[in-house]
Amino acid sequence: MRSRFSAYCIKDAHYILSTYALEKQIDNAFDEIKEWAEQTQWLALNIITSSTEKLGSTEQYDFVEFAAEYRLGDEVWRMHERSRFIQESGEWRYLDGEIISHDCLKKVTRNSPCPCGSTRKYKRCCMTT
Ligand SMILES: [Zn+2]
Structure with a gap:
């Protein structure tokens, strides 16, 4: 979560795409991520809570609820989201989120x-x- 936020801060679209779950990498085009990262200036990240949900004996989801602030043009926005992460190839990757x-x-x-x-x-x- 924090590393994805950092990647937005430095506008590293390659990293952002690579930390999507594989099934989501298809829907999330590199160019769109890059454009969004370039338009926004990320200001703050607050992790509110995190939790785990078991999926059988080995797999699990990690949920991270956070609030992030960014500037888009002359406006400061705050996004409060509950993200779902899944472990793939030993890495935690972003699956989806509820705004x-x-x-x-x-x-x-x-x-x-x-x-x-x-x-x-x-x-x-x-x-x-
Ligand atoms: Zn400034």
């Missing part, structure tokens, strides 16, 4: 503090024209 909420928190104005956490004004920091 609990997905809201715009605020609009960022030119002179407001930059949402990236620097102490600079948005227009002097991450604002793109």
Whole structure:
């Protein structure tokens, strides 16, 4: 979960795609992941809770509930999701997720503090024209 978040932060679409469960890699095109990662600036990740569900004797799902914040254009969004992971070839991979909420928190104005956490004004920091 944290490594996928980090991959979004550095816009590493290859890694993001590779951490989808194999059956989902087909539906999740590299170009779309790349475009989304490039449009968004990921700001914060809060892991709320995680749990495990056994599927017989060896397999299991891992659920991770998290809230992540990102900037898209001049808006800061918060996505609250419960993700489901499955182990494949010894790695935890993202299978799917249930969106609990997905809201715009605020609009960022030119002179407001930059949402990236620097102490600079948005227009002097991450604002793109
Ligand atoms: Zn900034």
